[in-house]
Amino acid sequence: MLDQLALLGRIGLGAIAGLGRAHLLMFGLLRGLGDLWPRPLLLVHQIHSVGVLSILIITVSGLFVGMVLGLQGHYVLSKFGATQTLGVMVAASLVRELGPVVTALLFAGRAGSALTAEIGLMKATEQLSGLEMMAVDPVKRVLTPRFLAGFIAMPLLASMFSAIGVIGGYFVGVGLLGVDAGAYWSQMQANIDLHEDVYNGVIKSLVFGFVCTWIALFQGYDCMPTSEGVSRATTRTVVHSALAVLGLDFILTALMFGN
Amino acid sequence: MSTEEPLVKIRGLRFSRGERVIFDGVDLDIPRGKVTAIMGPSGTGKTTLLKLIGGQLRPDAGTIEVDGRNVHRLGNRDLYTLRKRMGMLFQSGALLTDLSVFDNVAYPLREHTALPKSMIRKLVLIKLEAVGLRGASGLMPSELSGGMARRVALARAIALDPMMILYDEPFTGQDPISMGILVKLIRELNDASRLTSVLVSHDVHETASISDFIHVISEGRVVESGTSTEITGSRKAWVQQFMGGRPDGPVPFHYPGADLADELMGDARC
Numbered sequence: 001m002l003d004q005l006a007l008l009g010r011i012g013l014g015a016i017a018g019l020g021r022a023h024l025l026m027f028g029l030l031r032g033l034g035d036l037w038p039r040p041l042l043l044v045h046q047i048h049s050v051g052v053l054s055i056l057i058i059t060v061s062g063l064f065v066g067m068v069l070g071l072q073g074h075y076v077l078s079k080f081g082a083t084q085t086l087g088v089m090v091a092a093s094l095v096r097e098l099g100p101v102v103t104a105l106l107f108a109g110r111a112g113s114a115l116t117a118e119i120g121l122m123k124a125t126e127q128l129s130g131l132e133m134m135a136v137d138p139v140k141r142v143l144t145p146r147f148l149a150g151f152i153a154m155p156l157l158a159s160m161f162s163a164i165g166v167i168g169g170y171f172v173g174v175g176l177l178g179v180d181a182g183a184y185w186s187q188m189q190a191n192i193d194l195h196e197d198v199y200n201g202v203i204k205s206l207v208f209g210f211v212c213t214w215i216a217l218f219q220g221y222d223c224m225p226t227s228e229g230v231s232r233a234t235t236r237t238v239v240h241s242a243l244a245v246l247g248l249d250f251i252l253t254a255l256m257f258g259n
Numbered sequence: 260m261s262t263e264e265p266l267v268k269i270r271g272l273r274f275s276r277g278e279r280v281i282f283d284g285v286d287l288d289i290p291r292g293k294v295t296a297i298m299g300p301s302g303t304g305k306t307t308l309l310k311l312i313g314g315q316l317r318p319d320a321g322t323i324e325v326d327g328r329n330v331h332r333l334g335n336r337d338l339y340t341l342r343k344r345m346g347m348l349f350q351s352g353a354l355l356t357d358l359s360v361f362d363n364v365a366y367p368l369r370e371h372t373a374l375p376k377s378m379i380r381k382l383v384l385i386k387l388e389a390v391g392l393r394g395a396s397g398l399m400p401s402e403l404s405g406g407m408a409r410r411v412a413l414a415r416a417i418a419l420d421p422m423m424i425l426y427d428e429p430f431t432g433q434d435p436i437s438m439g440i441l442v443k444l445i446r447e448l449n450d451a452s453r454l455t456s457v458l459v460s461h462d463v464h465e466t467a468s469i470s471d472f473i474h475v476i477s478e479g480r481v482v483e484s485g486t487s488t489e490i491t492g493s494r495k496a497w498v499q500q501f502m503g504g505r506p507d508g509p510v511p512f513h514y515p516g517a518d519l520a521d522e523l524m525g526d527a528r529c
């Protein structure tokens with residue numbers, strides 16, 4: 001009994017210490033932002049690696065999600081004779097929820113895991129120690145550009161996801177199921193609010209971008225410097241990011257739309 | 260030893276990882292302008308000692324002074340200023356894998372100096388020439404052999420003309436030719452650039468051949484210090500076993516365990 005209590009205590013203390021280290025890293029990342037101004041190329045390279053290389057998976061997924069929304073939405077709306085509002089349903093679902101959330105989940109799987117593996121391997125091969133001994137702060141020089149790149153890339157990727165999704169819904173709703181094209185776009189234009197829907201969606205994706213990139217970088221920076229340690233850290237990045245995104249989505253939705 | 264103040268002065272160093280005590284009251288001096296080796300069996304904390312000298316780890320107790328400054332009392336900025344005057348050669352080389360050989364050597368110069376591109380190019384080529392790899396400047400780290408990677412890392416470590424270089428197991432896993440090149444380079448660089456070299460290794464013959472002083476550590480303490488000749492001729496049984504590479508002695512061949520006869524007869528007695 002006492003052993004189990006001690007084990008519980010150790011796990012709790014370990015988790016709290018991990019949270020402490022993660023927050024210390026976050027402060028280091030935020031402090032390093034100022035150092036990026038003289039070196040914009042570091043950021044450009046990372047936006048390419050984290051953002052541009054994720055465009056394919058994001059757009060293809062967005063297209064399919066939009067097409068499924070078109071099909072499912074048409075099925076439900078046809079029961080109420082409201083198929084002309086299909087555009088609103090597709091756009092609202094994407095801009096408010098699916099755009100930020102699915103993009104964040106895909107981002108964690110594609111870019112987040114790559115970030116963790118890269119940083120973890122840099123640690124395992126002593127590249128981060130090497131930088132420290134060259135009097136170069138690895139948090140400022142290696143991690144901060146990746147952090148800012150993730151924060152910038154996420155809302156842009158989510159916007160692409162939503163835009164392509166709306167086109168996917170159009171292909172299915174208008175092209176296959178006979179919804180009027182004018183109604184699809186005009187209903188969407190009339191009922192989607194810039195502040196209520198679009199801005200709130202962008203805020204969500206900014207939060208998800210911050211959290212997913214932070215988790216990915218922390219897991220890489222804090223991992224055991226062995227192949228098994230990097231492998232575990234990569235898995236943890238995807239799991240923790242997915243849970244954080246879904247949990248935060250509920251909190252943000254409640255704050256934004258819960259009266 | 261010379262009467263000049265040593266470059267690195269370690270006093271009462273204690274360091275442990277969890278329950279395991281790595282250093283238990285280590286006192287050690289590293290004189291200026293010499294090659295000093297720190298030797299000992301695997302797992303005695305030789306690399307840890309280099310990380311403590313470089314300020315990457317903090318001791319539990321004791322002080323480490325480099326050039327008269329207590330490394331662990333320095334703020335981040337002062338520590339980084341001190342590190343610009345130290346080079347470290349990691350066992351793996353620790354080259355940045357996304358940069359070419361040229362860019363790796365140029366990295367500290369670009370980070371810490373405002374030299375024009377043409378000057379950086381010349382300096383990098385001079386450093387690479389010193390390690391015999393000027394012709395490999397366009398290669399990527401993945402295209403280098405282990406020995407070449409270490410020589411590039413050495414060129415990078417001397418890029419800022421440091422006062423001291425810390426070598427972490429430079430000879431491990433090297434073929435005889437690479438090993439010979441590294442041995443020659445370490446000694447020549449030390450003498451030509453008036454460096455202080457700290458060499459951590461358990462390759463007895465190579466290390467003894469180029470070191471001015473040797474400290475042998477075991478079980479968290481310095482067991483013997485002296486010149487190469489003094490250490491090689493030491494009367495202490497432990498040092499004799501280590502330097503002679505004998506399989507049995509004060510460090511037993513057998514891992515401690517139950518008596519063999521008792522263990523073999525264990526089944527019969529059950």
